[in-house]
Amino acid sequence: MKWLPVAWLLAAAVCAAEPDVRDGSAAAAGARPLANLFQNSPSDEFRKAVAPLADLRVYEGLPDPKTEKALYEKERLRGDVTSLGGWNFYDKPLNLTESETASLRDLFQPGNPFSPGGGGDACGKFHPDYALVWKSGEYLALIGLGCQEIHAVGPSMTLHRYIPPDIYAKFERILGKYTVSRPQPGP
Numbered sequence: 001m002k003w004l005p006v007a008w009l010l011a012a013a014v015c016a017a018e019p020d021v022r023d024g025s026a027a028a029a030g031a032r033p034l035a036n037l038f039q040n041s042p043s044d045e046f047r048k049a050v051a052p053l054a055d056l057r058v059y060e061g062l063p064d065p066k067t068e069k070a071l072y073e074k075e076r077l078r079g080d081v082t083s084l085g086g087w088n089f090y091d092k093p094l095n096l097t098e099s100e101t102a103s104l105r106d107l108f109q110p111g112n113p114f115s116p117g118g119g120g121d122a123c124g125k126f127h128p129d130y131a132l133v134w135k136s137g138e139y140l141a142l143i144g145l146g147c148q149e150i151h152a153v154g155p156s157m158t159l160h161r162y163i164p165p166d167i168y169a170k171f172e173r174i175l176g177k178y179t180v181s182r183p184q185p186g187p
Helices: 004-016 025-037 042-050 069-076 098-106 165-175
Strands: 056-060 081-084 087-090 130-134 139-144 149-154 157-162
Touching (some): 042 149, 042 157, 056 087, 098 165
Antiparallel strands (some): 139 149, 149 157
């Protein structure tokens, strides 16, 4: 009986390690100290793997095949499209500045939480707008800005998470201006 309060606190800490960060930036920021207690969570393992890797390239995704089907099909047939992690991207990496690349790397430092879930809620099926690729494609982080999701893939891991509002704002600030190859949808 005397262990019940300790067990309850541990259970609460485990559940809080990767909270649903879409609730707001205050909730996400408050979760960061707890997330650091659980260094072996899947999202932390991914961040630890990519944090020291210098080779980072960013690719722009094709239009959303669900909401822009005709435009997606037209773009998919272009000669400059490649597949990364099962999704289509324009094959020329974006020309980010050194500062933007460093800022993207910072978002993947251990302790920046991504919460479980994504891909099946009211937003619909996941569609990546950008692919961050490390080490010749060994690690991918597919970013869906529309639904604030990340799909991360490594040699021995795959995870799908929501992006907290404060980190999402940074992704949007860095990547949102890079619509280089993707045409804008018509009226």
